Amino acid sequence: MNSKQIVAILLTVVLFAACKNETEEKTDAKINNNVSADFSTLLDNYYEDGLKLNPLSATFSGDTRYNDSFPNILSDEYVAQLKNYYTSYKNEVSKFNDEDLNETEKMSKDVLLWECNINLDEFSFKNSLYFPINQMWTVNLVMGQLASGSSAQPFKTVEDYTNWLKRVDQYVVWLHTAEARMKEGMAAGYVLPKSLIVKVTPQLKAMTEPNLDKNLFYSPVKNFPDSFSEIQKKELTKAYSKMVSGKIIPAYQSLYDFMAGDYLKAGRTTTGIADTPNGEAYYNHQIKKYTTTEMNADEIHQLGLSEVARISSEMEKVKEQIGFKGDLKAFFNFVRTNKELMPYNEPQQIIDHFYAIYDTMKPKLELLFDKKPKTAFEVKQTEKFRENSASAEYNPGSLDGTRPGIFYVPIPNASKYNIYSDESLFLHEAIPGHHYQISLTQENDELPMFRKTLFYSGYGEGWALYSESLGKELGLYTDPYQYFGMLGAEMHRAVRLVVDTGMHAKGWTREQAIQYCLENEAEPEAGIISEIERYMANPGQALAYKIGQLKILELRHKAEKELGDKFKIGQFHNQVLETGCIPLKLLESKIDKWITDSK
Known part of the structure; x- marks a missing residue:
């Protein structure tokens, strides 16, 4: 075999290896593309199925497909659906291997797993069923906003007006179920403190206003678009009058009578959630849910006390400056x-x-x-x-x-x-x-x-x-x-760390x-x-502000120290904001990686 033949054989081997590698790379790319497509489909399905379960979220997002829907989130059937939703998607997303996903996809997997786990954990508590109404946060207040006609529910077409009528029909079912669930809760030891009940009752009473022109749920009738014909206006006015007088007012009156009567009598004189069944465990869960950390009530209470002391010293300086x-x-x-x-x-x-x-x-x-x-x-x-x-x-x-x-x-x-x-x-x-x-x-x-x-x-x-x-x-x-x-x-947010844990974990x-x-x-x-x-x-929610602020400040100071002249504040803010809402532990890992890569 002469030298030319040897060279030809070697060249053939090299070309074969290159072709083989190229084929393998194309195969790997195809597999990765297929994985990405499947993963993307899973995330899309999670979102779409979530909108069906929470159509109010769709409305506030500007998605009008479910503007006529209001599922009874207090029913056993709905609770079972929701539990199955989180369980099935947790199982599905767990099947994807991290090494097959890019950085954004891995973050989405981690976020989805967190979301499923924290919500599945909450099913072991009855609070969302037995405390469906309070003075601050609950669905009835959101529906009041929508009823005003100046919020996310659109009132621009005849279909918009009929969608709201359909949604209200289902909402009235929720109102009756809320009353029934609160009665169940009373029997099981779940009842709001009296001081909260007396703040709720005037909100309910306001919706029983018999003068339609003054009733919030009649508001859309007073703002018909100019494009509506007189016949359309007349028909919708009749339908809305019937809705308010025949459905909204009776449902709210019943709920008001119950909450201002038997429920108020049974109202707690105690303050914290620990005074309800399984309250201590529930509060621990809420701390994790809202702070997205593993901190406990004692740690947060002490952090609050130290922050109150620090901020007080800064306030003293301003007091002196003013004289x-x-x-x-x-x-x-x-x-x-x-x-x-x-x-x-x-x-x-x-x-x-x-x-x-x-x-x-x-x-x-x-x-x-x-x-x-x-x-x-x-x-x-x-x-x-x-x-x-x-x-x-x-x-x-x-x-x-x-x-x-x-x-x-x-x-x-x-x-x-x-x-x-x-x-x-x-x-x-x-x-x-x-x-x-x-x-x-x-x-x-x-x-x-x-x-x-x-x-x-x-x-x-x-x-x-x-x-x-x-x-x-x-x-x-x-x-x-x-x-x-x-x-x-x-200081207001630092004080929250002290009083929230004080009331719900320390008997204040x-x-x-x-x-x-x-x-x-x-x-x-x-x-x-x-x-x-x-x-x-809403136990635990108020803790999130200071915990989150301190973590972001900590990450900024760390980046400034380690990057020195390479630190750019705009880029840091991009890193924090571009991923959207994520648990704080995931944010910390992301910023740490950015610091390392920036070096």
Whole structure:
């Protein structure tokens, strides 16, 4: 065999190996593509099946397909469906191997597993069935918002109006079931504290207004689109009159009579959830659900005490800067009652005040954020029917961005509205807080649909509270009162760690919790009472803000230290925001990887 033959043989071997490798790579790529397609289909199905089970979520996302639907979430049949939903998808997603998924897919798998597990764990408790109504959070309040005609439920076409009639029919079934479940709960030892019951009953009574023009559920009739014919208006007016008089008013009257009567008599005089069946275990579950951590009540309580002490020392500095001579508690009272901090008489003046804050910070936003949401946002006064017991809040825009995000501000009395904390409030609820965090998630085409609508309080509220700390970088907090307002807002969240765990794990009374807040923050007493009762209604939720904020600050400081001159604040914010709401442990792993890769 001569040298030419040897070379030819070697070349053939090399070419065969190259072809073999290329074939194997194409096969591997095809397998990976098939895995990705199957995984994507699973996530899509999870999202779609979730909308059928939670059609209100679809409505708030701007998906109109289920606007006529309202499943009875308190029925045994629904509970069984929901349990099967989480169980089956947990089993299905567990079949995918991490090595076959890209980074985004692995994150989606981890998030889906967390979502399934935390919800499956909750089925061992009866709280969601036996506490279907409270003064702050529950479905009846959401339906009141939708009924107003100015929220997510559209009233633009005749079909929109008939969809709402169909949805209300099913909602009335829920109202009757809620009453029945609460009676079951009473017999089993599940009953709300009396102080919460007396806040719920006026909300129910308001819906029994016999004058249709004053009844919230009649509102859409008063705002027919100009395109409707007179016949259409007449038919819909008749249908809505019948709906309100024949269905809504009787259902609410029955529920009101029950809650103001037998239920109030049976109401708890105790405060914390530990005083209900299996309450301690339930609270531990809620801590994990809302903080997305493994922290326990004792750890959180101690963290709260240390944060209260730290923030108090910062407040002392502001007090000295202003020149106030009394102690910090006296300064709280001074700030609460300072008429100079209550400059307005009309709600619209307060709304305009928030827009002015936005105008001040606009030039600096681009320095801190590479990305801004396309979804518009508005500031609105909270609806009258829930204003007295509501906190300021953000309602997300639609997924397609056509409905703006809305920052709701309760203004029961404009002349008594204190503006000292409005800059931090705007940063939290609007920009760059919830509006950036939620809108950028919804606009991120790389995320599967189910992750665009998830909300984990540890991340979501943690980001919003972290946003408050950006005020000086955004040109705000030049007024010492507004900076004190930021400290007050942070103190408010630190105090929550103490009083929430105090009430639900350490036997504190409502009155003890109120007194602790009065001694450590500048909120008015009426607002503090409303807040304490909020924590009583939803144990654990209030813990998420400070836990999440501290984790994001910790990750920022770590990145600044390890990356040095390579650290770019806009890129850090991209890393935090681009994945949307995820459990804090997953966020920490992501930032750690980004730091390593950036080096």
